[in-house]
Amino acid sequence: MVRSLVDLLTTHATHHPDRTAYRFLVTGDCDGEIQEISYGRLAERSRAVAAWLQERGLTGSRAMLLYPPGLEFICGYLGCLAAGVVAVPAVPPQGRADNHRALTRLRRLIADADAKVILGGRQVIAALTQVAEHLPDPADVICVATDDLPDEAAASWREPDLTPDTVAFLQYTSGSTSAPRGVLVTHGNLLDNERVITERMGHTPDVVAEYGHEMFVSWLPVYHDMGLIGPVLNTLHLGATATLFSPLHFLQQPERWLTAISRYRPHTSGGPNFAYELCLKHAAPDLLDGLDLSSWKVAFNGAEPVRPATLRRFTDTFAPAGFRREALYPCYGLAEATLMVTGSAVHAPPTMLQAPPTGPHAGQADAAAVSSGRPGPDITVAVVDPERHEERPEGETGEIWVRGASVAKGYWRNALATRETFRATLAGHQGRFLRTGDLGFLCDGELFVTGRLKDLIVIDGRNHYPQDLELTAEMAHPALRPGCTAAFSVDTRAASDGGAGGERAVVVAEIAPDMAGEAEKIVDVVRSGIAEAHGLAVRDVVLVRPGSIPKTSSGKIQRHASRAAYLGGTLAVLEAPTHG
Known part of the structure; x- marks a missing residue:
């Protein structure tokens, strides 16, 4: 044994x-x-x-x-x-x-x-x-x-x-x-997840020998x-x-x-989505002429949002080198489940839905939602209302919950976080579930990941917690009001550039009106502070009027609402004074 x-x-x-x-x-x-x-x-x-x-x-x-x-x-x-x-x-x-x-x-x-x-x-x-x-x-x-x-x-x-x-x-x-x-x-977690990876990616003894x-x-x-x-x-x-x-x-x-x-x-x-984008930027004709990608059967893509435009462009660009659309392999996993939870079908192109589903978070989905495949053997995936802890109907967005032998034991020396994350119960199911904090929906047994419940920012394959960026920003310059900063990511890809760009961080911060004259200096200091502390280039730092950042009734920053206001151009931006 x-x-x-x-x-x-x-x-x-x-x-x-x-x-x-x-x-x-x-x-x-x-x-x-x-x-x-x-x-x-x-x-x-x-x-x-x-x-x-x-x-x-x-x-x-x-x-x-x-x-x-x-x-x-x-x-x-x-x-x-x-x-x-x-x-x-x-x-x-x-x-x-x-x-x-x-x-x-x-x-x-x-x-x-x-x-x-x-x-x-x-x-x-x-x-x-x-x-x-x-x-x-x-x-x-x-x-x-x-x-x-x-x-x-x-x-x-x-x-x-x-x-x-x-x-x-x-x-x-x-x-x-x-x-x-x-x-x-x-x-036990390791052995089980290796079994899941082996099954989902088609690593049979015959394939290994071939x-x-x-x-x-x-x-x-x-x-x-x-x-x-x-x-x-x-x-x-x-x-x-x-x-x-x-x-x-x-x-x-x-x-x-x-x-x-x-x-x-x-x-x-494989790798995160940004890796495929980097290859596209360097796809010179002389490179394509010397490549043979025909053996590549599983090109896995995970750890950050999988972009339909990336999949399409990668296939179109590298098809002359033998790459096949069927090799594209979006998948989903997380450290708390050891790694793999769901994976696409081998030898079949990824499943895509042309319109996002109904549900409270549907607007966050791409125009085309990409399937991350089906759960591995003996892994249960449920989509749950994060407040009521009830399963959502098929096609509706909710929090992704996972159960199976690959789910880890918990967090080291953190009983509270372990209880909150690893010990969830769900009506109609036996055993405990892992709350992933990710959003998604199920359709015909396949999982579509649409966002992050707790606003985790993923840029170039690295995770950044918004609260960390907000704290760094507020510590960088005294003009920023404590607890009045929102950090989130926006997708800078545009249809006109064929899908270039990617997720980038934005920081919105409240300052007192009498500091407007130093706005440019404050922005530079905040940018530098975040770059030094997190190794992250911020796309935009927006200074707004006091009391204008959306908050919950208990005083928590509403990052999704702040992001919507930023994208909609409705932020109460503090203008620097003009001098005649």
């Missing part, structure tokens, strides 16, 4: 020790330096890390993983699982003392997870010494470069006593820096759920091969993604 991914690694290492598990394109280029690791070697390196952790009595504790893109992260992550240590993937520091935002978040994560050890590559561990004053006391946290651990250590590894309920890792949600939430993902085990190409960050649970861990689940490279190398030259797909001919590859 397979109890964990550790068991599967042992099986693959025993039966196929020389098969390539992962290759890494060091420069992002297929003709550059390439590193590979076999299943036998992966098991040995993982056990060396695990033995080191076990010998120091760290089983059951948390280990922060700080690795640059590369194969060493996978060894460190699987080493934690093999030691019974809870892995905590995080963004590694870049070694710059002025990178205040990243260091602040890292410090908060280390403290929140109560990490006892930091695992990383040599350069990362060396970089930590340069910013030590920004981190917890070194006496409280052990730091080790796992690539320096000797292979011989693997011999002392002891198989851990893992159960389906044993926590495998903490997946921190990527949006809020002020209140990080670590999702408790168990070994592709010569070449199943994935991915540039996605491995410290986020989409890049980790999908390309990295489903590869291990299947005993297949994945080709990986750095997100930075993709962003620098998006065509590298398509070139790697053409070279290694995987079955599955």
Whole structure:
């Protein structure tokens, strides 16, 4: 009986020790330096890390993983699982003392997870010494470069006593820096979600064999759920091969993604909607002439709103290179459900509805709504009235609720949030449901995601909580009235430009009328403050009259109403005085 991914690694290492598990394109280029690791070697390196952790009595504790893109992260992550240590993937520091935002978040994560050890590559561990004053006391946290651990250590590894309920890792949600939430993902959750991904994406034994085990190409960050649970861990689940490279190398030259797909001919590859838009911007004729995308059967698209125009343009543009519309694969998932909840049908084009459905949030849907597919096996999806906790009729928009073995255990050390998010009950259904906070509707068994209940802002695949942006704005300049700022996103795509642009943030803030003369300076300060704190370029900062931002009767900012007023041009904008 397979109890964990550790068991599967042992099986693959025993039966196929020389098969390539992962290759890494060091420069992002297929003709550059390439590193590979076999299943036998992966098991040995993982056990060396695990033995080191076990010998120091760290089983059951948390280990922060700080690795640059590369194969060493996978060894460190699987080493934690093999030691019974809870892995905590995080963004590694870049070694710059002025990178205040990243260091602040890292410090908060280390403290929140109560990490006892930091695992990383040599350069990362060396970089930590340069910013030590920004981190917890070194006496409280052990730091080790796992690539320096000797292979011989693997011999002392002891198989851990893992159960389906044993926590495998903490997946921190990527949006809020002020209140990080670590999702408790168990070994049972991982195995179940790998089963869901395998079934929904058609990764059958026959397909794996047909592709010569070449199943994935991915540039996605491995410290986020989409890049980790999908390309990295489903590869291990299947005993297949994945080709990986750095997100930075993709962003620098998006065509590298398509070139790697053409070279290694995987079955599955994907990313957020913005990744497909970036490829469209770089689709020069000479690139198309050299590509063969005919092997690409699952081009998954998730983590942010899926745009009909993007799907259409990507198909039209890359059809000459062998890309087929049937490969487009919108899907839906979230860290709280380990990853995948719904996925499209393989070998069939995405389902689209030309008009949004009826319901209180129908106006937020695109003119064409894109299906994110059907729930995975043994996953229940319900669309619920978020106030009454009653199921909505088919076609009506409500909050998406999820039940199944992939749903995580809860939030780390946050009983209140766990109860509110993971313990919902629904009439007519047994068991507890996960409240996703996302809006959508069901039609003929397919899920259409239309928005976000709690105003989460998703830009270029990164989550931003509006309350964080609002707080930063108010702290940036004293002229902004506390509790009188609204942040939201708007879609800057226009029909005339063929769908270019994307979601961008807007901040609306109340200031006193006598400050109107400094409006330009205030706007610049707010923009700079948000850029520094969140790494986000704000599309617009609008200063309005006191008392003009819509609020609820209890004084809460009404962001949807503020957004509607912004788009409708009805904000009480404070005009700077003119001088004759």
